[in-house]
Amino acid sequence: MSDPIAMATQGRGVTEASDGVGTLTRKDFESDQEIRWCPGCGDYAVLSAVQNVMPELGIPREKIVFISGIGCSSRFPYYMNTYGLHGIHGRAAAIATGIATARPDLQVWVVTGDGDGLSIGGNHLIHALRRNVNLKILLFNNQVYGLTKGQYSPTSEMGKVTKSTPFGSLERPFNPVSIALGAEATFVGRTIDVERKHLPQMLRQAAAHRGSAFIEIYQNCNIFNDGAFIALTGKEKSQNRIYIEHGQPIRFGPNNERGVVATSTGQLEIVDVAEVGEDKLLVHDAHRGDPGLAFSLSRLADGPTTPTPLGIFRQVEAPVYGDGMESQLRAAAEQQGPGDLAELLMTGDTWTVD
Amino acid sequence: MSTQIAPPKQPGADRKELDQVVIRFAGDSGDGMQLTGERFTSATAFFGNDLATQPDFPAEIRAPAGTIPGVSAFQIQFSDHDILTPGDAPSVLVAMNPAALKAHLKELLVGGLLVVNSDAFDKRNLDKVGYDSNPLEDDSLKSYQVYDIAMTSMTLEAVKGVGLNKKEAGRCKNMFALGVISWMYGRPLKPTIDWLDKKFARKPELAEANTKALKAGHAFGETAELTAFEVKPATIAPGTYRRITGNQAIAYGLLAASVQSKLPLFLGSYPITPASDILHELSRHKNFGVRTIQAEDEIAAAGMALGAAFSGHLGVTTTSGPGLDLKSETLGLAIALELPMIVVDIQRGGPSTGLPTKTEQSDLLHAMYGRHGESPLPIVASYSPASCFWAAVESARIAIKYMTPVILLSDGYIANGAEPWRITALGKLPDISRDFTTQPNMGDDFWPYLRDDVTLSRPWAIPGTPGLEHRIGGLEKADGTGNISYEPENHELMSELRAAKIKAIEEDIDPLEWRGDEDANVLVLGWGGTYGAIGAACRSLRHAGKKIAHAHIRHLSPFPRNTEDVLGRFDKVIVPELNMGQLSKLIRAEFLIDAQSISKMQGQPFRSSELEQMILERM
Ligand code: SF4
Numbered sequence: 008m009s010d011p012i013a014m015a016t017q018g019r020g021v022t023e024a025s026d027g028v029g030t031l032t033r034k035d036f037e038s039d040q041e042i043r044w045c046p047g048c049g050d051y052a053v054l055s056a057v058q059n060v061m062p063e064l065g066i067p068r069e070k071i072v073f074i075s076g077i078g079c080s081s082r083f084p085y086y087m088n089t090y091g092l093h094g095i096h097g098r099a100a101a102i103a104t105g106i107a108t109a110r111p112d113l114q115v116w117v118v119t120g121d122g123d124g125l126s127i128g129g130n131h132l133i134h135a136l137r138r139n140v141n142l143k144i145l146l147f148n149n150q151v152y153g154l155t156k157g158q159y160s161p162t163s164e165m166g167k168v169t170k171s172t173p174f175g176s177l178e179r180p181f182n183p184v185s186i187a188l189g190a191e192a193t194f195v196g197r198t199i200d201v202e203r204k205h206l207p208q209m210l211r212q213a214a215a216h217r218g219s220a221f222i223e224i225y226q227n228c229n230i231f232n233d234g235a236f237i238a239l240t241g242k243e244k245s246q247n248r249i250y251i252e253h254g255q256p257i258r259f260g261p262n263n264e265r266g267v268v269a270t271s272t273g274q275l276e277i278v279d280v281a282e283v284g285e286d287k288l289l290v291h292d293a294h295r296g297d298p299g300l301a302f303s304l305s306r307l308a309d310g311p312t313t314p315t316p317l318g319i320f321r322q323v324e325a326p327v328y329g330d331g332m333e334s335q336l337r338a339a340a341e342q343q344g345p346g347d348l349a350e351l352l353m354t355g356d357t358w359t360v361d
Numbered sequence: 362m363s364t365q366i367a368p369p370k371q372p373g374a375d376r377k378e379l380d381q382v383v384i385r386f387a388g389d390s391g392d393g394m395q396l397t398g399e400r401f402t403s404a405t406a407f408f409g410n411d412l413a414t415q416p417d418f419p420a421e422i423r424a425p426a427g428t429i430p431g432v433s434a435f436q437i438q439f440s441d442h443d444i445l446t447p448g449d450a451p452s453v454l455v456a457m458n459p460a461a462l463k464a465h466l467k468e469l470l471v472g473g474l475l476v477v478n479s480d481a482f483d484k485r486n487l488d489k490v491g492y493d494s495n496p497l498e499d500d501s502l503k504s505y506q507v508y509d510i511a512m513t514s515m516t517l518e519a520v521k522g523v524g525l526n527k528k529e530a531g532r533c534k535n536m537f538a539l540g541v542i543s544w545m546y547g548r549p550l551k552p553t554i555d556w557l558d559k560k561f562a563r564k565p566e567l568a569e570a571n572t573k574a575l576k577a578g579h580a581f582g583e584t585a586e587l588t589a590f591e592v593k594p595a596t597i598a599p600g601t602y603r604r605i606t607g608n609q610a611i612a613y614g615l616l617a618a619s620v621q622s623k624l625p626l627f628l629g630s631y632p633i634t635p636a637s638d639i640l641h642e643l644s645r646h647k648n649f650g651v652r653t654i655q656a657e658d659e660i661a662a663a664g665m666a667l668g669a670a671f672s673g674h675l676g677v678t679t680t681s682g683p684g685l686d687l688k689s690e691t692l693g694l695a696i697a698l699e700l701p702m703i704v705v706d707i708q709r710g711g712p713s714t715g716l717p718t719k720t721e722q723s724d725l726l727h728a729m730y731g732r733h734g735e736s737p738l739p740i741v742a743s744y745s746p747a748s749c750f751w752a753a754v755e756s757a758r759i760a761i762k763y764m765t766p767v768i769l770l771s772d773g774y775i776a777n778g779a780e781p782w783r784i785t786a787l788g789k790l791p792d793i794s795r796d797f798t799t800q801p802n803m804g805d806d807f808w809p810y811l812r813d814d815v816t817l818s819r820p821w822a823i824p825g826t827p828g829l830e831h832r833i834g835g836l837e838k839a840d841g842t843g844n845i846s847y848e849p850e851n852h853e854l855m856s857e858l859r860a861a862k863i864k865a866i867e868e869d870i871d872p873l874e875w876r877g878d879e880d881a882n883v884l885v886l887g888w889g890g891t892y893g894a895i896g897a898a899c900r901s902l903r904h905a906g907k908k909i910a911h912a913h914i915r916h917l918s919p920f921p922r923n924t925e926d927v928l929g930r931f932d933k934v935i936v937p938e939l940n941m942g943q944l945s946k947l948i949r950a951e952f953l954i955d956a957q958s959i960s961k962m963q964g965q966p967f968r969s970s971e972l973e974q975m976i977l978e979r980m
Pocket residue numbers: 043044045047048049050079080149153154227228229230231
């Protein structure tokens with residue numbers, strides 16, 4: 008039987024994409040649509056970083072798909088000259104699961120926000136991570152609802168005064184990295200919109216990961232929540248950014264004078280390196296099977312107002328949902344032969360009337 | 362054995378001829394009544410009768426043994442002519458315990474035949490269902506013909522030598538009952554024996570014991586000279602047949618649609634009664650390349666199906682009751698994206714959790730209008746178990762050709778009901794494939810919303826196609842380019858185009874047919890699972906000399922193009938529905954016709970006899 012999907016997607020010989028994977032540039036990934044984010048919004052920097060990284064991935068443009076839900080960041084697919092689908096609020100992970108499972112040949116990116124991904128779409132997010140669907144999920148966390156003009160979000164700090172919480176929010180915020188680790192995501196990272204080097208590095212590593220890759224991106228909403236990440240982006244940033252790297256002791260500060268140790272109760276603590284000695288510092292192990300330590304690391308900061316880890320918390324290999332699906336399909340076809348409808352309809356008791 | 366009313370003595374060969382019989386097998390959930398019924402059905406099919414069946418499962422998964430909520434029943438109607446329903450009230454009731462008797466006796470026809478397992482009528486079982494005295498011993502059953510048979514003890518006796526323990530041996534009593542009924546109605550034992558040998562190939566002692574019990578029941582019927590009947594084979598169109606339930610037929614129909622469209626089938630589904638069997642069935646057929654995901658919820662199930670559709674698969678989601686509510690938002694998106702997708706809704710009693718195991722036709726208006734904004738979509742309705750196969754292929758045909766989500770409405774009654782199905786010759790199935798777009802359609806550009814002049818359908822270019830990269834979304838888009846557009850005139854144009862596209866499908870579906878008297882003044886108009894009951898009621902009315910006609914709508918959106926003409930032929934249009942008049946509202950709104958509603962809201966299908974009465978009252 009001819010396979011229409013294979014026929015449609017096999018390429019047309021020499022094309023800009025198939026002959027030019029290596030020669031694609033950032034421009035090839037820019038769509039002709041006018042960008043509508045507020046001037047100064049952190050989303051611009053992320054879009055730019057993504058468009059810069061794309062040509063490096065060596066993937067034909069037509070094999071890349073961007074899926075989003077609803078919110079400021081969810082406009083993202085319109086600006087990428089790839090395949091894209093701007094979905095409905097919260098459901099991007101579900102729609103993307105369908106795409107990635109139907110078509111393992113595609114690289115599927117999900118762009119979501121703190122409201123889209125953790126409020127209305129929280130369920131889909133954790134289940135996509137639990138299944139380890141082959142998705143690259145970028146969660147733009149600006150700790151506020153931007154598109155609906157400034158209500159508190161599930162990552163807003165307690166006491167936050169917004170239009171819908173004039174007396175302050177009563178809710179404890181989610182920590183997106185903790186959520187992802189709680190769902191045992193196989194790749195969990197965090198970075199910041201203004202991180203010109205770190206952000207692209209994270210994108211590259213997420214792209215290379217087989218399975219669900221989740222990156223929380225602290226993104227400044229200069230209209231409704233300006234300065235939410237000032238502790239990490241302002242004058243004191245060198246005191247508050249804890250870059251974590253696999254295999255390296257965790258230390259930070261302008262002179263690397265502070266570090267992280269595990270206490271006897273298993274909790275993590277920030278210490279002066281001089282006081283405890285270098286060899287007591289926790290060596291970051293992103294490849295640990297048990298996500299417990301990475302989870303503790305994610306709890307180090309109460310919010311992005313104190314020293315906060317950035318980088319890859321966890322990166323482990325695990326069966327990928329779509330791969331499992333494909334191998335079941337293959338095994339079934341091998342064992343039972345390709346599906347024969349006429350034969351199937353004849354299964355069970357049949358009788359013939361002449 | 363003792364009978365309260367001595368049956369007329371008859372030699373075995375001298376069978377009393379009947380044109381049709383309705384038998385209900387009832388017993389405890391653990392008594393194997395579904396299996397007994399199914400085996401009887403198979404033998405009946407082999408024998409050549411026309412038939413229809415309906416199971417009645419307990420709502421609870423494991424109700425306590427011997428109680429009324431634990432009773433499971435299976436009804437079959439078979440005949441020497443073509444029949445349309447599993448029958449109204451049974452003329453024969455097989456009751457394996459007091460609970461089964463209590464639960465079902467009220468429906469047995471007066472003068473009907475009652476076959477009971479007298480061994481189960483001990484004090485404990487009688488107490489459990491509140492019988493003060495044993496109905497087999499008082500005169501409460503005097504209006505029925507009762508055969509009380511010590512089935513358990515005779516079964517134990519029959520299987521003695523096989524080496525089963527007492528519990529296992531006792532379990533064979535359903536085969537004893539089947540043997541008794543098989544003798545009474547002249548059913549062959551061989552299909553059942555063959556089936557037992559196959560089923561218990563690895564446990565030959567069970568095959569042997571069950572076969573012994575079956576034969577013992579049969580022999581008992583003969584030696585005790587129970588009344589013997591004969592229902593001659595029906596005239597049935599030649600062909601190869603199988604028994605099929607509605608849900609099975611939907612699963613097979615979707616597989617057929619996948620083959621005929623050359624698109625891989627993708628099912629996103631969340632377990633819900635009574636739709637789950639479609640998920641179960643399709644999950645087994647991975648060698649057809651079917652991808653099934655049990656999603657985290659109904660919303661995700663729909664989203665996954667839509668994502669798969671965007672990727673070039675035949676995206677399907679199956680649901681029931683409140684699940685349809687949860688799919689509404691995704692349906693709206695699919696309408697805006699103009700992607701093919703099928704939502705199968707097995708209707709059940711609502712609102713809310715309602716009556717999960719009971720049937721209803723109350724989702725029609727939801728299917729029609731249950732989305733915000735102007736959001737029309739096609740609706741196809743199956744009308745019998747076997748018709749579900751057609752409905753699935755038809756839904757896929759429309760979805761793919763017109764790039765639109767389609768709702769397929771079935772219901773709990775046809776989902777679980779079964780009937781013989783003349784296996785569709787695959788060569789007769791339509792080719793429903795379409796080509797993916799692979800070339801730019803506007804100079805060097807690709808416009809995802811450049812429509813086909815005739816169908817108004819947009820091109821389908823799937824990810825992976827070089828050069829056709831494009832973005833689509835739920836925001837209103839400009840006709841043609843598909844770019845976001847907030848222009849007032851464009852929104853009006855797009856709303857009109859979306860509606861016109863659905864309306865145009867009326868040219869591409871079968872016209873509405875009607876059956877009955879040319880000079881009838883009254884038309885009974887139905888849709889969905891009421892087909893059999895309406896057909897039987899009309900047939901009976903015509904036998905009684907009434908002039909009447911029946912039409913059954915299979916496409917509810919858009920209506921067949923000749924609907925108004927057909928309805929206009931009659932002075933009176935009566936619309937029986939298992940809802941509070943949803944189709945009749947649509948008919949009134951659409952055609953300004955004074956359609957009269959007949960409504961039933963009991964979670965039960967119409968009985969053809971009650972329907973006959975209700976129609977008569979309105980004629
Ligand atoms: S509202 Fe905030 S998040 Fe949204 S576009 Fe404007 S600055 Fe960016």
